[in-house]
Amino acid sequence: MKLKQLTSAVILATTGMSATAATYTLTPTPAQDLSFANYAQSIDNSGTLVINTSVEYNPPIDLSLFDFENELFTAQFEDPDAVEQGVFSNVDYNILYSYVLQVRQSSILGQKLETLRSYQTDMVGLDLIPGFDVYSEDFDDYSRSSLSLIRDSLNGDFFVGTGNGAFFELDYTNEDGTDYTFIINALPKQAIVQVNGEAKFLPASTTEPLGGFGEAFAINNQLQVAGYSSTVFSDDYITAAENCDDDEERGDIPVEVCQYNLISNETTLNSVAQTRATIWELDTQGDVVNTQTYGMVFTPEEDDSSRFVYYSKANDINDQGIAVGESSTGEAVVYTIPGGNAGRYQGVVATAFMDGEVVELLPRDENLQSSANAINNDGWVVGNVRRENNGVAREQMFAYNIESGESIYPDGFFATSAVNPRAINNNGIIVGEGEYDASVQTDRQLRAFMYDINVGEFIDLNTLLPCDQQEQYTLVTANDINDDNEIIANAMYLSPQVYVNGEEVLDNAGNTNDVTRVIAVKLTPTGAQNVEDCDASNEDNYERKGASLPLSGLLTLGVFALFRRCVRRAK
Template sequence: MKLKQLASAVILATSAVTAVAVSPLATAATYDLTLAPVQDKSFFNFAQSIDNTGTMVVVSESEYNPPIDLSILDFENELFTDRFEDPEAVQQGVFSNADYQALYAYVVNGRSGSNGINILIQSLATYRSYHGDTVTADLIPGFDVIDETFEDYTRSAYSQVNDSVGGDFFVGAGSTPFFKVDYTDEDSNEFTYIVNDTLTQAFVEANGVTTALPPTMPGDTGINGFSEAFAINEPLQVAGWGSVALTEDYQTDIDECYDDETRGDTPVELCIYNLARSITAGSYRRAVTWQLDAQGNVLSSTQYGMVFEPAEDEDSTGYTSTAYAINNNGIAVGTSHTGERIIYTLPGGRAAYYANIVAATFANGETTELLPREENLSSSAVDINDDNWVVGTVLRENNGVARNQMFIYNIDSGESEYPQGFFQTAAVTPRAINNNGIVVGEGEYESDVQTGRQLRAFMYDMNVGEFVDLNTLLTCEQREQYTLVTAMDINDNDEIIANARYISTQRYITGEEVLTDAGDTVETDRVVAVKLTPNSTGSIEQCDGVEEAPYERQGASASWYGIALLSLLAVFRRRVKK
């Protein structure tokens, strides 16, 4: 339900400074911080959601010890083998830390190089999802399968889980596993292509069984559509989006893939794979809700249009509607294009035209615009609680620059509120609201710069109007180690799952520590998921040496583990379960 657009690069770039306090109000509770139990799986991991059972969902990035298929690598090529300390050992599957790192770098960078996707190189998923408490974590594999060669999952299929309910149902999106296609072309050249047939499809995992939540395209199109699921409620209704129809030209391209005479000198699997990568340009993407049964099977689905109807002769593939959250009343919220273009200036940029989007509700088959359009440049709804309070962002200009501002709106009464962040012009991005009327998210935290402002996690209690820096509710010892950058979700027990930055020992892709020639460890910035648990007996601590905000930037540190190895731009969308 939350629109999450934070990856490790983004978080570190906007948080690599010493934590500084915003004085909390006296009524604020304190919190105990616990690391999510996935630190042994990957160097970077990200908070997604926490439901009322306390079950957390976490996404790990570029996990340790990925399986490498040596059979498709060219060990006769010196340009390839020269990167290793011991090429013969590597060919036999015996790796030093440095050689495993170099091999992983070759696969990841070779697959997604500057010239596009190299379909002859193994594909490794950047992200996989886990659920658990503060002690154990279990994999949510999505569509991945066990590979007999490695006696483990292929780790070629990504899974990004966004929400859960009851600790048993998990929804998100993922790809299908990649597989080999051996092909000999007309000139007798032999190739082994590494492809799959679905790049992104929504799924639900119910009691350990994964079920696809298909888009609502009619009939057999010959290709799997795109879909994503962001939220699930207690009645087992799921909110997301799907490709609901194809353009005529795109359907013609699909048909030609299956025709030996029109496909050309290429296998059908590769033709479909290449087409699937461009499906967003050949399909109509609309908000969708799915109704599940107790086993996670789809009973029905409803697609929702936009707040306007495009002209019949208009190319409307670029217009979308998306549902990010759904409450237990069955009301979904999200965004819709309006068909209009507006001009504004973003921080650090120039005035430009942008497609206009507005916050919308999706219920009973109808799409409804939420806020007065004339008051905002754009708007987006990211969550809704069971009292029908909606939280999201509006884009408004201040001194000629457009920044996000938080809004809270009640569907029943029409009441609205626009809370200020850490200072007057600070951008604020909410992520979740619980049934206690508490909102969490992140806000810009320094006022003396115009671009690249630092971020801090906040908690806002709409009942009393308190906007609090969550860092100030930790102990001084925890604040010395961690900086809470964004709070992603909050349940009805006021437990919070958040992303934190802290300094950690740099590690190889094997998980082993990186050592200098002198045998010393190397420290670097890290982003990790943490759980914040209310402490009814705790008291707010005044920490020595902590400045009062707004503050002056103190210099950013952006040392990077494997920056050339990691795909650090991701869009995480998540939602909170009520």
């Protein structure tokens, strides 16, 4: 990553009340002081919010891993001697951090520094959810090497998501007498739970070889966790793992490095393992007392060359133990995406996992693809269907009731608007985001929405804010809603450009440059019975505060990699 790219990343980087009768007030979460960009994840019925930070200010740098005798390396800095002593100018700090990110992606000899971290907050305090990260005496802080991506919480006590083992240094002298210090870990991504400050792995259905892998997405009041895990590995992968224990087959590297090379490539893992929807049942200490693995809506043949491409996963689970998500169909579909050419895609359908059965929810002949994102305790499932409209396949929202079989397909902000519902509460209120600008065909702007199944109204959440907040912020996504109708969302607003240490960037005249910032916010119902009438037009307001990001802009920021229960896992 070049300096310009790094800088850009840092910079960018009443229950039962009708939705139309509730106005909201917006409050930024405390995470905005930690990083320039931070993203909404979930909010539970205790009011606990989970947020994820991206590229936190003042990242720790391990200078012992850099070669300051390399002139090509030191020539990048304004003052290389000061850098070697740990004294950084704003520009040099950015360059150094950029270098760390490059090495992190490409080498097992450099510092591993995760760019994402998860926190819980009650809007007063802010507490790190470290997962399996370890404390570093050199940094006087956590090493930030271990992934801990939390996606859901229960009563502010249980937190579930994805994590891996912390990285460690392994010294090795090869046959030529050259010394190396490898920085590796020993376990791929795993479903995790953190309770009472202690993190625990939720074991995959198949843990051999090398530990298996999985992810967790949601937890219900019965302490059931929904996600997916590995079940069967390919013969080639098993052989490769066995070869790591063979001195001749392994080559001149440590056993641990050979194993790390197998588990660290997520793309490789997804192509060598069958993954299936998994439900873990926990006790009050967070220990697993039962694991149930579900199949798919079809059973592939043993000689099917795509059997390691097919998958199922559970994105959410209600208090009755009904999980919802998606499953491969074994078929292929062909369609054209907005702004693109026709492509051939894997068939995927919205699925329920209940009572040991895998149930397809929607008529397959009506949709190209579908996926279920969330379910409430009344059996209402919300998700996406991909349907063709004017020759282009767009995402549309659906709501389906498992008990009655009723299904609805609400329009978004306009007839061909792509809509992504992220959550539904037990009051029947859905939140998410939809394309807002009908005047363009691709990269349409996004706005956060609310849809009340009981009323049937699709509402721009921005219009429910006080006028002064509408002037300042644009709500682009709504990620979750609890049963008090409190919402956690992402908002954009203009803020001065900053360096990686959080200090403002000044031009030669000492002026700042305002850029668009994305932060997690809480929306709280005010109890007002009428929506405030703002004199200024919405278009003028949004233009002054930077306008809404198109979908591609949010992808650039990495928002959708973090959002809860919505990203279809490509295998």
